[in-house]
Amino acid sequence: MKNVAHLIGLKDLSKEQIIQLLERAEYWAARPTEQADILRGRFVANLFFEASTRTRFSFEVAQKRLGAHVLNFIPETSSTVKGETVYDTIRTLEAMGVEAAVIRTKKEGLLQELAESVDLKLINAGDGTNEHPTQCLLDLLTMKRQFGKLSGLTVAIIGDLRHSRVLGSHLHALPKLGVNLLLAGPATMMPAQIPQGVKIVEMEEAVQTADVVMMLRVQLERHADSLYLSKEEYHKAHGLTLERAKMMKSGAVIMHPAPVNRGVEIHTDLVECETSLIQTQVTNGVAARMAVLETLLKGSEMTWESSLATATY
Amino acid sequence: MKNVAHLIGLKDLSKEQIIQLLERAEYWAARPTEQADILRGRFVANLFFEASTRTRFSFEVAQKRLGAHVLNFIPETSSTVKGETVYDTIRTLEAMGVEAAVIRTKKEGLLQELAESVDLKLINAGDGTNEHPTQCLLDLLTMKRQFGKLSGLTVAIIGDLRHSRVLGSHLHALPKLGVNLLLAGPATMMPAQIPQGVKIVEMEEAVQTADVVMMLRVQLERHADSLYLSKEEYHKAHGLTLERAKMMKSGAVIMHPAPVNRGVEIHTDLVECETSLIQTQVTNGVAARMAVLETLLKGSEMTWESSLATATY
């Protein structure tokens, strides 16, 4: 992975690169309490320009388990209030010896632009409605650990598709890995464009056919007007109700990137039910992020030999 | 202490359990600069939904002296702004491998409710007007170190009693430990209920009789209307004035959970006078919290043998 300078999006990674990250993520997932100090004395910074709990803390846990020093940048108390640009902030961190920056931002394209002019490693923790690559990687890791392989699986992603950066990453990654992707949701929430091979289906078909029913958080406040729907109406029309969950085939699982709107896109009783992997996704998020950090910061030194056993994916 | 799953309140602990925590707190108080790494590689999170300086930093110092990784949750920049519940936040942290959460909240009963449904260890850092158990433990530790034992001491708690979570904990703990408890303060600030054996007395009697004169912070902004008192009038009528401090018996000490309103519940010159243990309380807070964290996270492995020398308490 010497050639991976940044993790901006899964659009930029080959199938082999994705699998290599997943293999390493499996390695860490198998060692859930190991304190590794392979990044001891090295600095990483987290710059979240949007609110976050799980992504931010997941990165911080991953960084600290790898032994790195962590700088948490809080926009409200920083020189961005004096008008400093993100570019100048990143360059400043770089000059202090910070080697990687995890960035969440509203501005699509910002990371790509930064990537051309900075040397520290950039990791996209969600940029607008574009991509959320580590969320996608942890989803893939969760599926791989659940089903043993990815190729041939059918994944249905359901709900607020148009604004979803999670979907943004999956649209690039799933087809590369031989996963069949179904989309369902309100017509007004469909993505503008979909790649060849991805199918839009009715919700019932999606729920009945999929190995993975992945519900997305609906930003109802953003859509309420155009949808003319209350939370209850949305749940009934487009949510994973108890009834719909019963239609899922044997062995199928529920996923959700969270935070969950209980009772809106998913019935509250399903969040932690037996077929739900939502908590497991959070657990796997740490492993996926450890793999990304390690690969970007230690790539050239990693003695671990990838089997590149693509057949097992 | 294997049976202590959480530290919600001293109401729930037996005399023996309290003493065991105090014994371990004495151990740490005797090693004020020791960097112990017994929680190395383990994660704890601090979730303060109300402002705090000393409690939050005291926990952070305790956590870091024990070698733990610390996650500081800031509500304003987290998914709670997207409406996520505390329960879902705690479950998320748990899934990432966080083993203990220190919580300060306005909502009484929240911790008790959480305790029934989460596996990580909950530590109450103040819940509404209910309890503030680690403040009580550090007070007890301070008294024990000052007087050699607790049983038989007379402690007067004075001031804004009705809304005090510190008093909430002391009402449960002091009687269990054989401490005589006197209460004094404005009639409108008396607690709704007091346990048998606890006496309400005039301020002068309290000050003259007590081994420990514990002044509580008055939230004057909350009471000003009903009291029709200025800060100066409150000080004169209900505060520890220089005159009243002179009435204290020989060997008696002043305590206060802080932050102090200088010139309101206590004369500014008394805050750091010779008989004041207010700074010592802060110092002991670190030791008390180290004992709590260690007991909850290492309880089953602790090789340290408690003498359970209740006679010395």
Add this chain to the structure above:
Amino acid sequence: MKNVAHLIGLKDLSKEQIIQLLERAEYWAARPTEQADILRGRFVANLFFEASTRTRFSFEVAQKRLGAHVLNFIPETSSTVKGETVYDTIRTLEAMGVEAAVIRTKKEGLLQELAESVDLKLINAGDGTNEHPTQCLLDLLTMKRQFGKLSGLTVAIIGDLRHSRVLGSHLHALPKLGVNLLLAGPATMMPAQIPQGVKIVEMEEAVQTADVVMMLRVQLERHADSLYLSKEEYHKAHGLTLERAKMMKSGAVIMHPAPVNRGVEIHTDLVECETSLIQTQVTNGVAARMAVLETLLKGSEMTWESSLATATY
């Protein structure tokens, strides 16, 4: 340096003390990635009552590279919102075992006042318009590393001089070290008083004569009314334009304490041009702060022998 209790300002330090700090800063600057654990198990706190990116993170990097535990105090979520004074906050931190506090504040004189009544080490990270001593030290370190020595250099500080705490420190330090200091800028931004030997010159003369052209950030929002100048007009009249930069003598360098107003006090193309040391200043900031922290906290134990080779400075 046993006699240096705090770092409030360079006004208080002798030439020998400044050189000793710079020598140690050179030591750390030569070891840019070394993880030293000489402050392991010891606590320092950062209290920034004003927004900051580079100073705050620079201190945090310095602290962590020295192995210290770092407490980041955020005024908005602390007991200062309950009206607690900075004095009481510092005393509280001291009681917990915190040994040094890095403070940025609007209030000039606050640190001097605190210094008389607290035992922990105070480090000024900028107090109002008074001093910013570690910025000055990193500037001196940058000049020393660039030119081999300080004595005999000519430094021009240009721009918003009246409100500059960076200038405040340089006015004390540069003359002590035998550096010629020139000032230039709008008449309304001149400092009220200047020491003997410091010259006010026209901008063109400053730029043509100086070895170091140090541009200061202009707080245009504060001055716009009195100046009747737009950003463009300020740049043309008082900024380092491309034309003026061409007048600089061979070997001369550009410095700026940052954050930079691109296109106001300095042309955007000059910020990262070949003669700019702005990024280098940030890098050197870590080394300068490591030297300060180490000297204050380990001064009496430091086995490193200063050559006190003032001749080389």
